[in-house]
Amino acid sequence: MSKKSWLMYMTMLLGPALAIGIGALVLLDREADRWGDQLRRDAAFRAGVMAEDLSAALAVQREPLLDHLRGLAGADLGSELARWEAREPLVRNLFVWQRNSGLLYPAPEPSTKTPGFADWRPASREQQRFMQRYDSLFSGIRDWDVVGGGESQGQTGASLLPSQNLKSLDDGQDRRGWKFWYWEDRPYLLGWIQLPHNDLVLGVEVEFVYLLSRVLPAFKSSDYAGHGFALVDASGQIVHAVGNLGGDVAKPDVFVPVGEQLPNWQVGVFLEPTGSQPGRAFFWTALVVVLLLVGATVTGGLALIRQTQRGMLETRQKSNFVSNVSHELRSPLTTIRMYTEMLAEGRVTKEARRRHYLEVVVDESRRLSRLVDNVLTFSRLERGKQRYQTHRVDIAETLERQLDTQLPRLDQAGIPVAFHLEPCWVRVDVDALEQVFLNLIDNAAKYGPLPEQERQNRIDIRLKKDRDRLEIWVEDRGRGIDPGNREKIFENYFRGDEALTADQSGSGIGLSVARALMRAMGGDVRYESRADGGSRFIMVLALASEDIDRAEAGNATPVDLEKERAP
Numbered sequence: 010m011s012k013k014s015w016l017m018y019m020t021m022l023l024g025p026a027l028a029i030g031i032g033a034l035v036l037l038d039r040e041a042d043r044w045g046d047q048l049r050r051d052a053a054f055r056a057g058v059m060a061e062d063l064s065a066a067l068a069v070q071r072e073p074l075l076d077h078l079r080g081l082a083g084a085d086l087g088s089e090l091a092r093w094e095a096r097e098p099l100v101r102n103l104f105v106w107q108r109n110s111g112l113l114y115p116a117p118e119p120s121t122k123t124p125g126f127a128d129w130r131p132a133s134r135e136q137q138r139f140m141q142r143y144d145s146l147f148s149g150i151r152d153w154d155v156v157g158g159g160e161s162q163g164q165t166g167a168s169l170l171p172s173q174n175l176k177s178l179d180d181g182q183d184r185r186g187w188k189f190w191y192w193e194d195r196p197y198l199l200g201w202i203q204l205p206h207n208d209l210v211l212g213v214e215v216e217f218v219y220l221l222s223r224v225l226p227a228f229k230s231s232d233y234a235g236h237g238f239a240l241v242d243a244s245g246q247i248v249h250a251v252g253n254l255g256g257d258v259a260k261p262d263v264f265v266p267v268g269e270q271l272p273n274w275q276v277g278v279f280l281e282p283t284g285s286q287p288g289r290a291f292f293w294t295a296l297v298v299v300l301l302l303v304g305a306t307v308t309g310g311l312a313l314i315r316q317t318q319r320g321m322l323e324t325r326q327k328s329n330f331v332s333n334v335s336h337e338l339r340s341p342l343t344t345i346r347m348y349t350e351m352l353a354e355g356r357v358t359k360e361a362r363r364r365h366y367l368e369v370v371v372d373e374s375r376r377l378s379r380l381v382d383n384v385l386t387f388s389r390l391e392r393g394k395q396r397y398q399t400h401r402v403d404i405a406e407t408l409e410r411q412l413d414t415q416l417p418r419l420d421q422a423g424i425p426v427a428f429h430l431e432p433c434w435v436r437v438d439v440d441a442l443e444q445v446f447l448n449l450i451d452n453a454a455k456y457g458p459l460p461e462q463e464r465q466n467r468i469d470i471r472l473k474k475d476r477d478r479l480e481i482w483v484e485d486r487g488r489g490i491d492p493g494n495r496e497k498i499f500e501n502y503f504r505g506d507e508a509l510t511a512d513q514s515g516s517g518i519g520l521s522v523a524r525a526l527m528r529a530m531g532g533d534v535r536y537e538s539r540a541d542g543g544s545r546f547i548m549v550l551a552l553a554s555e556d557i558d559r560a561e562a563g564n565a566t567p568v569d570l571e572k573e574r575a576p
Contacts, residue, residue: 047324048280049263052236056265056276059230059238064270066227070220075185075202078211087114102139102214112147142192189272225249232388235281243273254279344373372418382444390525397438405430405472411443415450424454428470435479435550437530445523449546452519453485464542481548489544495536499524
């Protein structure tokens with residue numbers, strides 16, 4: 010083979026291959042960047058939730074300290090402070106300060122002018138260091154309402170809590186606040202409250218290490234998704250870590266600030282570790298090579314495009330899933346928080362409205378619990394970590410008990426419910442069965458008939474038993490499901506036609522979780538369309554041999570438990 014022919018052959022061989030390779034590398038690199046960005050957003054979201062949980066736990070621990078200080082204002086204030094300081098492990102130091110008189114407790118000299126401080130005791134070594142630590146604050150150099158700190162021994166302390174976050178109330182009410190202080194490269198937390206009837210400022214220095222030990226159990230996530238999460242202090246040191254940090258923990262990949270409860274502290278995220286003859290013979294050889302390369306190019310291109318599309322679809326589905334779950338979590342949490350704050354602040358005086366608000370809180374809590382159960386179960390199923398514990402139970406009694414918990418919200422939605430059950434003993438995982446049943450009830454209640462269908466939704470629950478299996482029918486008179494989607498509804502993240510489901514919230518995993526749980530227990534979940542409109546979901550359970558023998562022996566006496574509930 011001549012050199013010219015060899016170069017032509019190699020060009021025909023390597024040219025398309027290089028083009029495919031370069032194109033594939035470009036596409037894969039872009040896809041990797043997209044996936045990496047999505048991974049970072051997901052990790053940042055998880056870290057943000059953990060930071061919010063930690064901030065809430067800090068508020069729960071520290072605010073009662075100021076409330077307790079407010080209640081100590083009595084005739085023997087000095088003794089009361091000493092007793093509380095001795096028995097409360099969260100308290101490191103207590104103090105009483107007055108603008109014109111300075112520090113009254115602890116005091117380096119006796120003071121008999123202020124009631125409650127006649128019984129003077131010399132300051133302990135810890136109290137002396139405490140007074141030195143906050144000298145610029147107690148001496149008046151720094152004001153309580155001004156951002157700043159004290160200076161001593163060349164060390165700078167700083168209040169990192171903005172003054173607009175201090176509670177400045179109307180006349181007749183107390184003013185309070187918190188200062189985050191640094192002294193000798195160590196953090197301290199100082200809380201204060203000014204009583205409305207005088208100019209005394211009572212305060213508490215929190216035992217910071219003990220406070221962290223109380224709130225660190227809140228620094229967790231229901232699913233770390235292979236990442237590691239660390240609480241990083243203002244100096245960049247890791248205080249506490251959970252999840253998978255891997256081998257190198259020098260620097261987190263993502264940072265999320267904790268918030269004003271711990272200024273300059275952050276949640277750091279460690280992302281998861283990713284020759285021939287001339288003439289006519291050469292012609293036919295080249296032709297075959299070209300055809301092979303063209304075929305490989307087309308096949309490889311189609312495969313690459315298909316894979317890229319699948320990756321983009323999966324990324325988009327997971328992004329939508331995270332977005333939907335975030336919305337689903339925020340909605341009930343916002344409602345619960347709003348109503349509980351109104352009730353806690355006494356802004357609701359009418360008993361009927363109070364009862365209504367409490368019912369809404371309970372309903373939203375149950376909705377939140379169902380969502381969390383589905384997300385946790387979905388995560389365990391995805392990782393193959395779902396565990397099952399089977400017991401022999403009366404299926405009718407179990408389903409009836411669960412249905413009773415759903416009747417109030419179904420009544421409120423105007424959905425009649427009829428259930429036709431008889432005793433039947435089977436061996437199942439009760440928690441998994443109840444979760445599947447609630448998912449089907451929730452699905453039937455959500456997707457009622459469309460306005461143009463002109464019918465009322467209704468839910469019927471029936472129990473049908475053959476010799477070797479048991480079927481539980483959950484029927485509704487809702488909008489039904491298109492024939493092309495009747496198997497897709499059991500796929501992860503599938504929510505059907507957005508035009509038909511946009512009016513209802515959901516994560517898109519309820520039915521996939523239901524089928525996966527039932528199949529893991531030897532059963533299944535099937536869909537059938539009702540002739541008179543609506544849907545029928547069938548839970549299939551295989552009966553064990555002992556259950557078949559008991560039924561044939563007549564040990565399970567049928568009892569009519571047919572009931573109906575209408576709004």
